[in-house]
Each structure stands twice: as structure tokens, then as C-alpha cells.
Amino acid sequence: xxxxxxxxxxxxxxxxxxxxxxxxxxxxxxxxxxxxxxxxxxxxxxxxxxxxxxxxxxxxxxxxxxxxxxxxxxxxxxxxxxxxxxxxxxxxxxxxxxxxxxxxxxxxxxxxxxxxxxxxxxxxxxxxxxxxxxxxxxxxxxxxxxxxxxxxxxxxxxxxxxxxxxxxxxxxxxxxxxxxxxxxxxxxxxxxxxxxxxxxxxxxxxxxxxxxxxxxxxxxxxxxxxxxxxxxxxxxxxxxxxxxxxxxxxxxxxxxxxxxxxxxxxxxxxxxxxxxxxxxxxxxxxxxxxxxxxxxxxxxxxxxxxxxxxxxxxxxxxxxxxxxxxxxxxxxxxxxxxxxxxxxxxxxxxxxxxxxxxxxxxxxxxxxxxxxxxxxxxxxxxxxxxxxxxxxxxxxxxxxxxxxxxxxxxxxxxxxxxxxxxxxxxxxxxxxxxxxxxxxxxxxxxxxxxxxxxxxxxxxxxxxxxxxxxxxxxxxxxxxxxxxxxxxxxxxxxxxxxxxxxxxxxxxxxxxxxxxxxxxxxxxxxxxxxxxxxxxxxxxxxxxxxxxxxxxxxxxxxxxxxxxxxxxxxxxxxxxxxxxxxxxxxxxxxxxxxxxxxxxxxxxxxxxxxxxxxxxxxxxxxxxxxxxxxxxxxxxxxxxxxxxxxxxxxxxxxxxxxxxxxxxxxxxxxxxxxxxxxxxxxxxxxxxxxxxxxxxxxxxxxxxxxxxxxxxxxxxxxxxxxxxxxxxxxxxxxxxxxxxxxxxxxxxxxxxxxxxxxxxxxxxxxxxxxxxxxxxxxxxxxxxxxxxxxxx
Numbered sequence: 001x002x003x004x005x006x007x008x009x010x011x012x013x014x015x016x017x018x019x020x021x022x023x024x025x026x027x028x029x030x031x032x033x034x035x036x037x038x039x040x041x042x043x044x045x046x047x048x049x050x051x052x053x054x055x056x057x058x059x060x061x062x063x064x065x066x067x068x069x070x071x072x073x074x075x076x077x078x079x080x081x082x083x084x085x086x087x088x089x090x091x092x093x094x095x096x097x098x099x100x101x102x103x104x105x106x107x108x109x110x111x112x113x114x115x116x117x118x119x120x121x122x123x124x125x126x127x128x129x130x131x132x133x134x135x136x137x138x139x140x141x142x143x144x145x146x147x148x149x150x151x152x153x154x155x156x157x158x159x160x161x162x163x164x165x166x167x168x169x170x171x172x173x174x175x176x177x178x179x180x181x182x183x184x185x186x187x188x189x190x191x192x193x194x195x196x197x198x199x200x201x202x203x204x205x206x207x208x209x210x211x212x213x214x215x216x217x218x219x220x221x222x223x224x225x226x227x228x229x230x231x232x233x234x235x236x237x238x239x240x241x242x243x244x245x246x247x248x249x250x251x252x253x254x255x256x257x258x259x260x261x262x263x264x265x266x267x268x269x270x271x272x273x274x275x276x277x278x279x280x281x282x283x284x285x286x287x288x289x290x291x292x293x294x295x296x297x298x299x300x301x302x303x304x305x306x307x308x309x310x311x312x313x314x315x316x317x318x319x320x321x322x323x324x325x326x327x328x329x330x331x332x333x334x335x336x337x338x339x340x341x342x343x344x345x346x347x348x349x350x351x352x353x354x355x356x357x358x359x360x361x362x363x364x365x366x367x368x369x370x371x372x373x374x375x376x377x378x379x380x381x382x383x384x385x386x387x388x389x390x391x392x393x394x395x396x397x398x399x400x401x402x403x404x405x406x407x408x409x410x411x412x413x414x415x416x417x418x419x420x421x422x423x424x425x426x427x428x429x430x431x432x433x434x435x436x437x438x439x440x441x442x443x444x445x446x447x448x449x450x451x452x453x454x455x456x457x458x459x460x461x462x463x464x465x466x467x468x469x470x471x472x473x474x475x476x477x478x479x480x481x482x483x484x485x486x487x488x489x490x491x492x493x494x495x496x497x498x499x500x501x502x503x504x505x506x507x508x509x510x511x512x513x514x515x516x517x518x519x520x521x522x523x524x525x526x527x528x529x530x531x532x533x534x535x536x537x538x539x540x541x542x543x544x545x546x547x548x549x550x551x552x553x554x555x556x557x558x559x560x561x562x563x564x565x566x567x568x569x570x571x572x573x574x575x576x577x578x579x580x581x582x583x584x585x586x587x588x589x590x591x592x593x594x595x596x597x598x599x600x601x602x603x604x605x606x607x608x609x610x611x612x613x614x615x616x617x618x619x620x621x622x623x624x625x626x627x628x629x630x631x632x633x634x635x636x637x638x639x640x641x642x643x644x645x646x647x648x649x650x651x652x653x654x655x656x657x658x659x660x661x662x663x664x665x666x667x668x669x670x671x672x673x674x675x676x677x678x679x680x681x682x683x684x685x686x687x688x689x690x691x692x693x694x695x696x697x698x699x700x701x702x703x704x705x706x707x708x709x710x711x712x713x714x715x716x717x718x719x720x721x722x723x724x725x726x727x728x729x730x731x732x733x734x735x736x737x738x739x740x741x742x743x744x745x746x747x748x749x750x751x752x753x754x755x756x757x758x759x760x761x762x763x764x765x766x767x768x769x770x771x772x773x774x775x776x777x778x779x780x781x782x783x784x785x786x787x788x789x790x791x792x
Contacts, residue, residue, distance in 0.1 A: 032120040035086070038128050039094035044087055047077060047123060051084020054119055056112065058084050063114070070109040077108060077123065086121065094125045095162040129167040129219025133159040135227040142195070145234040146203040151196065153183070158190040159215035159225055166218040175212040180231070182213060195229070203233035204270045235272030237326025243267045243334040250338045254310040255345045262293065265300040265334060267322035275326040283319035283333055293318065293338075302336065310342040311377065344432025346377040348385045350440045358447045361416040369395065370408040370442060374428045382432035390425040395444075397426070408442070416446040417483040450488040450541025454480040460550035460716060467525035467558050475508075478515040478549060480537035488541035491515075496534040496548060504553075505533035517551070525557040526599050530709055532716075552716055559604035559653025565661045566595040575661040582670045583635045591620065594627035594661050596649045603652040612660060613646035620645060620665070629663065641667045 035048045051058050056066070061081045068079055078089040086108075098104030108121040136157050144152075161169045172193045174182035179199045184191050193213060201209075209231040216224045243265065250263045269276040280300045282290065293316070294305040302318070316338040323331035355370040376383040385404055387397055394412035399405070408424065422444045429437040456478075463476045482489040493515045497505050507521045517535070531553050538546035568577020579592045598605040609627040614620060619639065621632045629645065643665040650658030 032122070034122040034124070036124040036126055037088070037092075038126045039092050039097075040128060040130055041088055041092065043089065043091060047086040047088065049083070049085050050079060050110065050119070050121065054084075054117075056084060058082075061112070064112045066112040067110065068108050069111045076106060079110065086123075092125055094127050095131065097125060127164050127167055129163055129217065129221075129223060131162045131167075132223035133161040133169050133215035133217055133225035135159050135213075135215070135225060137227070139228040139230065142229060142231045143234055144197070144201065144231055146201055146236060148197060148201070150198055150200055153194045153196040156193050156195060156213065156227065156229075158192045159227070161215075161217050161223075161225075163217060163219065168217055169215050170218040170222075171216050173214040173216065175214075177209065177211060179209065180211060201233050203235045203272060204239060207233045207235070207272060209233075235275050237271050237275035237324065237328075237330065239270045239275075240330035241267040241269045241278050241322040241324055241332045243322065243332055246334055248334065248336040250336065251341055252308060252338050253341045253343050254308050255343060256304050256308055258304050258306070260304045262302045262304060262338060263336060265302070265320050265322070265336060267300065267332060267334075269324045269330075271324065271326065275324055277325045278322045279325070281321050281323075283321040284317075289316060289318060292316065295320065308340060310340045314340050316340070342379060342382065344378055344382040344430060344434070344436055346382075347436045347438045348374050348376045348428035348430055350374050350426055350428050350438055352440070352442065355442060357443065358445045359410070359414065360449055361414045361446045362449045362451070363410055363414055365410050365412060367410045368407050369410065369424075369444060372397070372406045372408060372426060374404040374406070376404075376430050378430065378432065382430055384431040385428050386431070387426060387428045389427075390423075393422055393424060395422070395424055414446050416448045416485070417452060420446050420448075420485075422446070448485045448488055450484055450539065450543070450545060452483040452488075453545035453547045454482045454491050454537040454539055455547060456480050456537070456549040458549075460552055463551055463553045464556055465519075465523060465553055466556045467523055468560060469519055469522055471520060471522050472518060474516045475519045475553075476517045476551065478510070478517060478535045478537075478551065480515070480547065480549070482539050484539065484541065488539055490540040491537050492540070494536045494538070496536050504528065504531040508533060510535065523555050525555045525601075526561065528555055529705065530554050530712065532712065550716075557601050557604055559600055559651060559655060559657060561599040561604075562657045563596045563598045563607055563649045563651055563659045565649065565659055566597055568592070568594070568661060568663060575659065576664070577662070578664040578666060579629075580666045580668050581631075583667050584670055585631055585634070587631055587633045589631045591629040591631060591665055592663060594622075594629070594647050594649070594663070596627065596659065596661075598651050598657075600651065600653065606652045607649055608652065610648045610650075611645060612648040613644070615640065615643045615645075619643065622647060629665075635667055639667065643667070 033048070033050065033053050037045070037047050050056075051061060051066070061084050066079060066081050066084065068075075068077065074090055076088065076090050076092055077086055079086055094104050097106070104125040104127075106123040106125060108123065110119045110121060111117070112119070140156060142154060159169055159172075161167070169191060172182050172184050172191070174180065174195070179197060179201055181196050181198050183194045183196055185194060186192075193215075195211075195213075209229075211229040211231065213227040213229055214224050215226075216222050244267070248263050248265060252262055256262075265280065267278050267280070269278060278300075279297045280295055281297060282295055290305075292304070292306045292308060294303050295301070296303070300320075300322070302320075318336040318338070319333060320336060321331055321333050323329045351373045353371040353373055356368075359367070359369060372387070374385045374387055376385050387406055389395060389397060389408075394410060394414060395408060396411040397406045398409055400407065408426075424442040424444060425439055426442065427437055427439040429435050461476070461478065465475055469475065478493060480491055480493075482491055492512045493510050494512065495505055495508055495510050495517070497503060507519065509518045509520060510516065511518070515535070515537075533551050533553070534548050535551060536546055536548045538544050565575035568575060570576045577592070581589065581591055594609060596607050596609075598607055609622055609624050611617075611620075611622045616639070619632055619635070620629055620643065622629055622645075627647070627649075629647075645663040645665060647661045647663065648658055649661065650656045
């Protein structure tokens with residue numbers, strides 16, 4: 001089979017060569033075919049089977065390279081070499097391919113080789129109704145005078161339709177209306193439409209007509225195109241302006257702002273253009289009206305030009321004329337009535353008809369201060385006025401029998417010392433909405449009367465005066481104040497003297513103007529520790545008023561007394577003594593005790609003892625507080641038989657004062673000592689008896705002074721109790737030295753100054769001076785109060 005197949009292939013090749021030879025040496029074969037196809041068919045649509053129509057063998061088309069060699073530039077058609085079918089390669093638009101309405105042909109030239117054959121193919125493109133009629137413009141404007149007579153016509157440009165034959169334009173139609181119709185005039189090429197006026201128009205009835213002209217082609221289904229026709233009717237001045245009202249009534253509040261639109265008159269003219277343009281003007285010539293109102297010639301707005309005052313005019317009447325701009329112009333008139341409404345635009349006015357500027361503070365309630373009248377220019381409720389005063393003042397307004405008349409009178413008792421000046425604000429408010437107010441201020445001065453006695457800020461006064469003050473010097477300034485003023489507050493001072501023999505106030509004098517108290521003598525603490533006097537303060541009023549103050553004077557101690565040696569004392573009064581002691585005494589034996597006294601108190605009276613001179617420091621010792629002289633050791637055979645001791649006694653004042661005592665110690669044998677002791681004891685008893693008498697007298701005097709001081713202070717304090725309880729830090733037992741103590745107060749603490757001997761119950765305050773004691777007090781007293789006590 002393979003050999004048979006190879007033989008056939010050689011036979012085919014041979015036949016092909018023969019055919020090729022024959023074609024090469026002969027003339028090419030040609031044929032012509034015509035097809036018809038409508039436009040706008042889809043790509044790939046078969047036009048016709050060229051191979052079949054030409055009798056070509058389909059199987060050789062590829063080998064013979066069957067193809068189109070010439071035709072349209074856009075290659076609208078192609079040949080399928082598989083089956084020889086001519087098909088549409090690109091979409092065909094007849095109107096763009098062939099202009100005009102004739103036959104549209106596309107000529108194609110095809111070639112097939114081996115042997116070469118040329119065939120001509122004609123394809124007719126038939127028209128379909130794929131285009132609608134269209135006008136050159138979408139809209140056409142037409143202006144027609146309202147005086148145009150029926151029968152007038154207006155030509156429009158014909159519509160265009162690219163389709164041909166029956167698909168081209170066949171007729172025109174006009175939208176339904178009463179005044180216009182369409183007529184068509186045909187020529188060789190087109191059908192031209194004409195718009196014809198069949199009925200007269202009136203611009204005042206209809207000023208614009210909007211019509212639609214429709215062109216319809218003959219396709220199936222038919223297509224159409226439209227033209228919008230706008231017909232504008234031109235006006236003539238055949239109508240006069242007409243106001244919307246014959247009379248305009250307006251309500252306007254007075255004092256409306258300048259520029260406020262009161263009313264807008266409106267006139268209309270059914271004409272058009274200048275024939276309908278209206279100008280407004282006042283038809284009445286009233287200069288007063290023109291000062292208050294103005295008229296806008298274009299808009300017809302009446303605005304406020306000046307002040308609108310209800311009190312000047314309650315009603316305004318204006319005549320307004322409206323004119324159009326036609327030739328000749330036409331006009332019309334109307335009236336505007338403006339009623340003014342009163343508003344509360346006037347504040348009350350306050351008038352002071354009479355006024356008393358100075359009022360005595362003892363004026364009785366109801367005293368007339370001023371007469372006041374109030375007016376308001378408004379009327380009705382806007383003119384009703386209510387008056388009132390500012391609060392918290394002793395004054396009131398009383399209405400009079402006549403409207404808006406008031407009396408300003410005192411309401412309460414006056415007190416210049418509480419308030420010496422009043423600013424009385426009178427406020428008048430009307431009853432309008434909103435209310436308007438006015439106010440005025442009246443200044444009233446309260447004059448003084450002498451109704452206040454002088455006053456002392458502190459009563460009683462406590463004066464702490466250092467003893468040995470300079471005679472004629474000022475010791476205290478007593479000041480009183482008087483809440484009155486001027487002459488009523490001028491104070492003079494006097495010391496009240498009772499005329500008693502022991503009245504120490506006789507040693508005092510006072511400056512009547514300044515209140516400075518002068519001492520005419522120097523005071524001695526050891527003589528007088530406290531006394532009292534009274535100062536009278538009197539004002540200069542009529543009648544005058546007075547008050548007094550009690551001054552408690554406390555004399556303060558100074559270190560002005562030298563210690564006094566009480567023992568030893570010799571027969572001639574010198575501080576010398578002789579002491580005999582046995583030689584066989586032991587260490588610590590009491591040789592003697594030096595006794596001393598200081599009239600001062602506190603530190604000034606606190607005495608300390610020291611050995612100023614001694615023959616042998618190893619034998620004798622002195623207690624610095626008690627003044628006791630004791631042996632420090634036993635006597636030896638080598639010790640001298642007589643020793644001289646000089647004891648220095650000094651106080652603790654700032655400037656210390658001192659005294660000395662001399663003690664001669666004789667060392668004797670025991671038998672001699674016993675004999676001398678008997679004699680000495682007798683002498684000593686006499687001396688001690690004398691000392692005892694002195695002590696009793698001193699203690700009695702001090703006790704009497706102490707009791708008197710306690711009584712005076714008790715009366716001064718008005719039964720104020722003193723808590724003298726205290727805590728004790730130590731109980732020091734001083735023996736043989738008289739002491740004094742003084743209690744005084746500083747702030748809310750009481751202090752006690754003590755001398756060498758501290759009384760039982762005294763308390764030493766840590767951090768203070770060694771002999772300053774604090775006595776707690778549960779009751780608060782004025783700063784500077786002093787309590788004095790003497791003790792031994």
C-alpha cells in the first residue's frame with residue numbers, strides 16, 4: 001500500500017507541474033460575481049461562497065493561495081481559504097462608505113494561483129434605517145410682535161437624514177397649538193418646513209410659545225428628529241400699572257431704626273420690557289413726610305428716613321404714584337396709611353425740689369429730708385412710675401396726694417457713730433415693657449450731737465513703775481477716745497483726788513490735753529509697793545459727758561539695798577565676831593553661821609556667801625547658800641591657834657551689791673572651850689533675843705503690807721480667783737537668810753521672783769532665771785496685771 005500511495009503522490013505532482021506549465025504559457029482565467037448585503041451586519045457574516053460560485057475545488061484553495069488582492073482600503077471583507085466563503089471582516093456603514101442616495105458598491109479583486117485566475121466580485125451594500133432625521137440646531141428662537149397678522153409664515157431649515165430611499169425624510173409635524181401650524185414646500189432635493197401664524201397672539205395672555213417640530217422618515221419602523229421652537233411675543237405698551245392694593249395700612253412702632261422698611265407698595269404692569277418697568281414717587285408734596293420717610297423709586301419700599309415719634313404724630317398718610325416707561329407712559333395711584341404705636345421710649349425724670357444736706361443724728365423718725373417729683377413723657381401705662389430707695393438705709397419714700405410726688409423722710413433713729421454719711425439712691429421705674437429706669441443720688445451728712453461719753457480701751461490700767469523714778473517725769477499716758485466728733489470729741493483729763501491724808505495721787509499730776517501722768521516724787525519699793533488712782537476724762541460737748549479709769553500702780557524693785565549682816569555683830573556694831581572651838585573637833589564641825597538680810601526681792605535679794613580671805617583654806621569651808629562655816633579636817637599640833645575668816649555676802653542684782661563679815665576662830669583646849677562656851681552662850685542668848693525682836697517686827701510689818709495688798713488686789717479683780725497650785729521641781733532649804741518674793745503676770749502665765757529662801761510651793765522654771773517661778777492660772781487676764789506678795 002505504501003508503494004501505491006507513493007505512486008499517487010508522484011502522479012499529483014506531475015499533474016500540478018503540467019497545469020502550472022500550461023498556466024504559465026497561457027493567458028490568466030477571470031470571472032465576475034455580484035453579491036448584496038445590508039449594512040451594519042455583524043463581523044464574520046457570510047456574504048457568499050466564492051469557491052462554489054466559481055466552481056473551484058475547496059481543497060486546493062489553500063495551496064493555490066486564494067485571496068483578495070484589491071478592494072476597499074479598510075479590508076471590509078476576507079475569504080476563508082478553508083471553505084471559500086467571502087465574509088464580513090469589519091462592520092460596514094453604508095453612509096460613511098457611499099455618500100448620497102445611489103447604489104453603494106464595493107469592488108473586490110481575487111486571485112488564485114496554479115493556474116493563475118483573477119476573479120472580480122461586486123458587493124452591493126444595501127441601506128437600512130439606522131439614522132434618525134436631525135436638524136442643524138436643537139433649538140430655534142423666534143420673535144413675533146403681538147400686532148402680527150394671521151397668515152405670516154417663517155421658514156425653518158430642513159432636517160437631514162443620511163439614509164436613502166424610503167428611509168429618508170417623509171413628513172413634518174408640529175406640536176398641537178391654537179395659533180401656529182406647519183406647512184412643507186418640496187423642491188428637487190429637500191422638503192422645507194414653514195411655520196404659519198393662523199391666529200393672532202396677545203403677549204399679555206401668552207408671551208412665549210414653546211413648540212416642537214418633528215421630522216419623520218419612511219423607515220419601518222420610522223425614525224424621527226425634533227426641533228424646539230421658542231416663540232417670544234414682543235410687547236407694546238397697551239396696559240397701565242395696577243397696585244396690589246388701593247390702600248396699604250401699616251402699624252409702626254415709634255423710634256424704629258432709620259433704614260427700616262415700613263412697607264413695600266407693589267404695582268404690576270402686564271406689559272413687557274420698558275413698558276412694564278415701574279417707577280414710584282410720592283404723589284403728595286408734604287415736606288414733613290419727606291423728612292420722616294423715603295421711597296425707593298425702583299422697589300417701592302418705604303423706609304424710615306428720620307425720627308418717628310408718637311408724641312409728634314400718631315398717623316401718617318402717603319399717596320404713592322406708579323408709572324411705567326412706555327411711550328407714552330401710563331400711571332396709577334394708591335394710599336399708604338401708617339399708624340404709629342407708642343413705645344416706652346422716655347425714661348422717668350427725677351427732680352429734687354428741696355434738700356437738707358445735714359441732718360442731726362438725734363432727728364426723730366419721720367423727719368422730712370427732701371421733696372421729690374417724678375415725671376414721664378410717655379402716656380398710659382408707660383407713664384406710670386414706681387420709686388424706691390436703695391436697701392439698708394434708715395430712710396423711706398412717702399407718696400404725696402399728688403401723683404408722682406414723694407417725700408424723703410427718716411425711717412429709724414440715726415447714729416452718726418455708726419454711719420456718718422448716706423448716699424441715698426432714688427430709682428424711678430415706669431411700668432412699660434421693657435421698663436425704663438432713672439436714678440439720682442442724694443448725699444446726706446449726719447451731724448454729730450454729744451451722745452457718747454469718752455471711753456477707755458482698758459479699764460483698769462496696770463502700771464509697772466520701777467522704783468527710784470525721776471521726780472517730774474512722765475510715768476504713763478492715759479488715752480480715752482470719744483466716738484463723737486469735733487468739739488464733742490475734745491477730751492480733757494483730770495486726776496480724781498479724795499483728799500485723804502495718805503492719798504498718793506497727790507504726788508501725781510496730769511496734762512489735761514495729752515493725758516500724760518507725771519510723778520512729783522520718786523517712789524521706793526521698800527516703802528510703797530502698790531497704790532491706785534483715778535483719771536477722769538471729760539469731753540467738750542454741751543452738756544459734757546465723762547468717764548473715769550482706775551490706774552493700779554505696781555512699784556518694781558531695783559537693786560538699791562546693800563546686804564545687811566545680822567550675825568556676827570560686835571558691840572560697836574561692826575560685822576565682826578569671835579568663835580572658839582575645841583582642838584579635838586572632827587571634820588564637818590559647825591563653827592558658826594553667818595546671817596544676812598537684803599531689803600530687795602528676787603535676784604536683788606538673793607544672797608550668796610563666799611570666803612574672801614582665809615588663813616588656811618584646808619581647815620574651813622563655807623556653804624555659799626546657808627553661810628555655815630564648817631571644819632574640813634581635824635586640827636593638828638602644827639595648826640595655828642587663831643584663824644581669821646573674811647566672808648563676802650553679795651546679792652544677785654544686775655549690779656551686785658555686797659557686804660563683808662569677819663569671823664575670828666580661836667582653837668582652844670577642850671577644858672577652856674567648855675568654860676568659854678558657857679560665857680559665850682549667855683552673851684549669845686542676849687544677842688539672839690535682840691535679833692528675834694528685830695525679826696518679829698520685820699515679819700509683822702511685811703505681813704501687814706501683804707494683807708493690805710491682798711485686799712486691794714481682791715477688790716480690783718472683782719472676785720476673780722487665783723489658782724496657785726503648782727508643781728515643784730525642787731525644795732531648797734535655805735536657812736538663816738530673810739527673803740522676799742513677788743508674783744507678776746506676762747501673757748497667760750504668772751511668775752514669782754524669790755530671794756535666797758524659797759517659800760514652800762514655789763516652782764523653778766527650767767530655762768528661766770534660777771529664782772523665777774511659774775504659777776499656773778486657769779483664767780485669762782489682761783497683759784500687764786501684777787500680783788504682789790511678801791513673805792519671809
